[in-house]
Amino acid sequence: MDIRYVYDSIHDGKDEILDKIYKKYRNDFIHWAMQRYNISEHDAKDVFQFSVIKLYENIVNRRINEFKASVKTYVFAIAKNKISEIRKRNAKWVFQADELIKDDLYELLDWHAEENYKNDLINRLNEVLNRLGKPCSEILKLFYYHNQSLHQMAEILSYKNVDSVKTQKYKCLSRLRKMFDNEIKGE
Amino acid sequence: MGGESFEESVNRFDEALKKFRDEEIKFRIIHKSDLNHDDHYLMLSYELIKYAGRIDLLNRFRETDQSMSEGTTLKSKLFSSWFFRIAALAFLAFLIGQIFTPVREDGSINVFEQFFEPYVNVAYGTYRSTDEKNALQDDEIRLLKRKAYHAYDKADYRQCILDFEKIPEDKKTLADYFFAGNAYLAMGDAVSAIAIFEKLKEVDDVFKNQSLWYLGLAYLKSGEKKYAIEVFEELKSSKSVYSNKSREILNYLEKSF
Numbered sequence: 001m002d003i004r005y006v007y008d009s010i011h012d013g014k015d016e017i018l019d020k021i022y023k024k025y026r027n028d029f030i031h032w033a034m035q036r037y038n039i040s041e042h043d044a045k046d047v048f049q050f051s052v053i054k055l056y057e058n059i060v061n062r063r064i065n066e067f068k069a070s071v072k073t074y075v076f077a078i079a080k081n082k083i084s085e086i087r088k089r090n091a092k093w094v095f096q097a098d099e100l101i102k103d104d105l106y107e108l109l110d111w112h113a114e115e116n117y118k119n120d121l122i123n124r125l126n127e128v129l130n131r132l133g134k135p136c137s138e139i140l141k142l143f144y145y146h147n148q149s150l151h152q153m154a155e156i157l158s159y160k161n162v163d164s165v166k167t168q169k170y171k172c173l174s175r176l177r178k179m180f181d182n183e184i185k186g187e
Numbered sequence: 188m189g190g191e192s193f194e195e196s197v198n199r200f201d202e203a204l205k206k207f208r209d210e211e212i213k214f215r216i217i218h219k220s221d222l223n224h225d226d227h228y229l230m231l232s233y234e235l236i237k238y239a240g241r242i243d244l245l246n247r248f249r250e251t252d253q254s255m256s257e258g259t260t261l262k263s264k265l266f267s268s269w270f271f272r273i274a275a276l277a278f279l280a281f282l283i284g285q286i287f288t289p290v291r292e293d294g295s296i297n298v299f300e301q302f303f304e305p306y307v308n309v310a311y312g313t314y315r316s317t318d319e320k321n322a323l324q325d326d327e328i329r330l331l332k333r334k335a336y337h338a339y340d341k342a343d344y345r346q347c348i349l350d351f352e353k354i355p356e357d358k359k360t361l362a363d364y365f366f367a368g369n370a371y372l373a374m375g376d377a378v379s380a381i382a383i384f385e386k387l388k389e390v391d392d393v394f395k396n397q398s399l400w401y402l403g404l405a406y407l408k409s410g411e412k413k414y415a416i417e418v419f420e421e422l423k424s425s426k427s428v429y430s431n432k433s434r435e436i437l438n439y440l441e442k443s444f
Binding site: 002018022023026036045052056068076077080097098102108122130140141145180 | 233235239244255378381411413
């Protein structure tokens with residue numbers, strides 16, 4: 001399976017290709033990472049999950065310029081870099097996927113020195129986001145995570161036109177802002 | 188930016204996002220001296236939404252894990268039945284028959300084993316210090332390189348890699364990478380070997396054809412025949428000893444699949 005095929009599939013909205021990649025290379029990766037890096041099966045699985053997520057993000061954000069490699073090589077290379085990065089950074093290695101996906105948030109909340117406080121804040125704000133409910137959570141994720149254009153979103157969510165989606169997105173962000181403010185003021 | 192409405196801030200943020208997706212946007216927004224409350228809020232929201240999207244994917248993979256493990260349980264149940272035991276015996280008999288059949292088809296792994304031979308060490312771990320301040324560190328590096336190449340000569344590829352990985356990146360030569368790629372491949376770690384040879388073929392003129400040859404073999408080892416063929420085709424038209432070898436392996440691949 002080559003990167004170009006996966007890239008085109010995801011940009012055509014066929015993101016089920018990710019499940020195929022996951023199933024196809026998961027066991028190979030676990031076997032390889034356990035032998036190569038002497039890590040547990042559980043850690044290897046978590047790093048693999050993180051790496052497939054990264055592959056997806058690199059594709060939707062158009063961060064892939066080299067299409068010659070196979071998907072297997074690409075995902076394994078992401079994982080390899082991540083394992084080296086974790087080992088260099090931490091005396092105590094953390095491979096849990098739930099932690100790995102918080103990386104960017106941790107960086108953003110850097111001014112809060114206390115790790116427990118950061119974790120607590122992330123969990124609470126994530127709860128707020130969940131309370132926002134549909135269609136807002138869906139709209140915001142489509143735009144800010146899946147990098148869909150307003151035009152694509154209008155099609156996916158059956159909105160009349162691009163302006164309606166844009167207005168709805170703005171209302172959702174305003175609502176979320178009020179909810180965040182209430183949550184943080186209530187500390 | 189003073190007096191900007193929230194709606195205007197959102198539009199400005201979305202425009203910046205379109206331009207500097209991810210890493211760069213943080214830099215552009217966080218390091219602005221006139222960072223306002225809206226920017227803080229939008230950045231936090233963006234990261235949280237991204238986190239929520241990642242959780243969705245993670246949950247999806249966890250469901251797949253569950254269905255895969257259920258599939259394995261189902262398989263083990265099937266294998267415990269008499270029918271599948273008999274079928275397994277029949278399959279075993281078929282496999283034995285195949286082994287004693289004079290002509291049989293080889294997979295890409297077999298072709299790999301037939302053609303792969305680690306490149307003979309012609310580099311040796313020489314390293315000359317140019318900086319007196321770093322003399323001690325240079326001594327350590329020289330020692331590590333010597334150990335790595337010594338292990339390579341003794342075909343102790345695991346030790347060779349362990350020593351190679353301890354050498355700082357900026358002290359590794361292209362030749363060091365080339366031999367490390369060979370060591371990975373000899374250990375059966377085709378993925379690491381591919382990563383090295385892919386890079387070398389772009390930057391190294393001295394080892395270019397050699398790197399292409401081992402890249403093709405690494406692709407064979409990882410079962411990616413299509414990429415292996417592409418590499419050997421490229422090498423076939425080169426003016427090097429690998430041209431004939433590539434022709435030979437391509438003929439072999441054509442016959443054996």
